Amino acid sequence: MTFVLHPRLVTATVPIGDLPLSRVLLLDDHRYPWLLLVPRRVGVEEIVDLPPVERAQLIEEMALLSAVLREAFSPFRLNIADIGNKAEQLHIHIVARDPGDEAWPAVVWSRGLAPYDDAKARLAVRRRVLAPLAGRGDFIELAHHTDPGVDRL
Amino acid sequence: MTFVLHPRLVTATVPIGDLPLSRVLLLDDHRYPWLLLVPRRVGVEEIVDLPPVERAQLIEEMALLSAVLREAFSPFRLNIADIGNKAEQLHIHIVARDPGDEAWPAVVWSRGLAPYDDAKARLAVRRRVLAPLAGRGDFIELAHHTDPGVDRL
Numbered sequence: 001m002t003f004v005l006h007p008r009l010v011t012a013t014v015p016i017g018d019l020p021l022s023r024v025l026l027l028d029d030h031r032y033p034w035l036l037l038v039p040r041r042v043g044v045e046e047i048v049d050l051p052p053v054e055r056a057q058l059i060e061e062m063a064l065l066s067a068v069l070r071e072a073f074s075p076f077r078l079n080i081a082d083i084g085n086k087a088e089q090l091h092i093h094i095v096a097r098d099p100g101d102e103a104w105p106a107v108v109w110s111r112g113l114a115p116y117d118d119a120k121a122r123l124a125v126r127r128r129v130l131a132p133l134a135g136r137g138d139f140i141e142l143a144h145h146t147d148p149g150v151d152r153l
Numbered sequence: 154m155t156f157v158l159h160p161r162l163v164t165a166t167v168p169i170g171d172l173p174l175s176r177v178l179l180l181d182d183h184r185y186p187w188l189l190l191v192p193r194r195v196g197v198e199e200i201v202d203l204p205p206v207e208r209a210q211l212i213e214e215m216a217l218l219s220a221v222l223r224e225a226f227s228p229f230r231l232n233i234a235d236i237g238n239k240a241e242q243l244h245i246h247i248v249a250r251d252p253g254d255e256a257w258p259a260v261v262w263s264r265g266l267a268p269y270d271d272a273k274a275r276l277a278v279r280r281r282v283l284a285p286l287a288g289r290g291d292f293i294e295l296a297h298h299t300d301p302g303v304d305r306l
Contacts, residue, residue, distance in 0.1 A: 046231055047212065048219035059200065059212040066201035077241075078199055081234035085250060085258040088230075097238060105238040106263035110256075 003040040006089040156193040159242040
């Protein structure tokens with residue numbers, strides 16, 4: 001079976017690219033720089049259901065996106081979570097947080113989505129996230145959600 | 154410097170024990186079976202600031218506690234998060250969730266704490282979490298928050 005992104009994740013995001021295990025997405029919410037990591041594994045809903053070697057890769061990809069958000073946005077804090085109560089496909093949220101952002105110090109989840117005003121603003125954030133990833137040998141940029149998943153782990 | 158648990162985490166939890174990297178705590182909230190993993194590392198606030206070998210250990214301990222909650226409570230879903238907006242010491246939430254629990258499908262954070270009615274009820278949950286851990290060679294039970302941290306990684 002081929003990996004297919006959950007419809008809820010398709011509609012709420014723009015793609016950035018693929019790391020060895022996971023697809024990297026930008027959530028369409030202008031309130032916080034907010035990335036998602038989606039392991040390209042069919043039917044996996046929880047971290048514990050990945051094999052250990054892929055769990056080790058997943059936390060390295062979480063650390064990489066943490067470093068990317070730090071480089072691009074210098075946040076006060078990172079919030080990282082695997083929730084999935086509404087979209088059961090395993091996906092990890094990585095959010096750049098700052099005192100004074102719309103939810104601080106509360107969490108960003110269960111507050112709905114506030115999409116970017118226009119495609120240009122969303123593209124600007126996407127570009128800042130992409131910059132530190134683009135030169136890596138283990139990263140492939142994806143322009144559209146229709147690109148096929150590439151399994152490289 | 155010696156590892157000392159953040160005061161906010163001391164007051165909100167009862168200790169369960171130590172895994173090779175992290176202390177395991179039960180959050181004092183009767184609404185959901187809710188564990189915390191706190192890496193016994195001084196000054197570490199984010200996952201990305203652990204070295205890679207400790208990140209790999211951390212996600213294995215996250216998976217272990219996921220399996221423990223599954224065995225003890227058969228939840229519909231696990232919610233796992235590193236937030237730390239109020240207690241900067243790195244700590245990972247691992248929460249057993251079910252449709253029909255107090256917050257479902259919303260997240261459990263930023264809703265305050267609802268402590269167990271009595272020590273007996275809290276102890277019963279602690280015992281159910283402890284059962285699958287007690288026989289492991291890499292786990293040491295801790296009875297009180299005053300026990301010293303043991304660094305075994």
